[in-house]
Amino acid sequence: MSGNTEMAKLFVVVDPNDDQHVALERALISYTNLHVNKDQIELYVFIAVDHEAVNTRATNDNLVRGQDWVQEEVIKPLEAADVNYRIGLSWSSEWQETIAQEAKRFGAQFIYLPLHRQTNKSRFTFSESKWDLMKQADCPVILIRPGAKEGRKVVLAAVNYQAVKPHQQELNSKIFAMAQVTAGNYDADLHIVNGYLDSLHYPDRGMLVNKSGLDNSKIHIQQGYTSEVVAAVAKDIGADLVVMGTLGQTGRSRTRRGNTAERVIAGLDVDTLVVN
8 A cells, every 4th residue: 555645536436337336426425525625636437347246248238338328427427526537448357457557557545446235135245356456456445335324424443453463563553544544534533443352452442542642432442353343333433434454465365355354344334445
């Protein structure tokens, strides 16, 4: 992940198979609510099909889109928001690689990525390509959920401050720094949640207060599985966005799913900002 966290260049993925473009909608709502100089913000709307999440057979009429569709579904809302924008299209089957590379060329600070609901299931489709993208991206990926809250008034940072390995501690710092920037951009309340299983590894509340500078009431330490604790606290405080991390990996381990991260994401019903 790059060190630049200014909300200046937003890379927004639109899947032409979708009837509702939640990532674009949320990006435009977020743009409207930002407490920053909007003249410096640019949106790159990238139209591409997630081959692992949608039906790509010729019988799917939604994969044939014309000029009128682009004008009505993409250009019209962009112009109505009076935002600087550019549009790109991709036909590549290497969906995540194309997004990661094009976002890097654009110099994106954030990637807005739509999630898809699975048929007859409550969980969202989370393909290997999405994990690859989150681990490879040079900037944070914001997972946008259909039906999630659109506001950005309460931001929750999910950390693990009892971690002892240097790379885990570094990830904690990145998570909190990103949560701080995001909360500042939207003039939002910032909270921290830290779950733990073993009472012998109870997180140091005083350290969390000192490191974060937050009021004690905004530090949430609960015993239980991380996914359950984060989901419960997010619901309790009415979080609009959860900021969490996943370790970017190399070699054979690069393709491994982050089991804890997957459970946290699956247990939430709000948008999730993932840093690596």
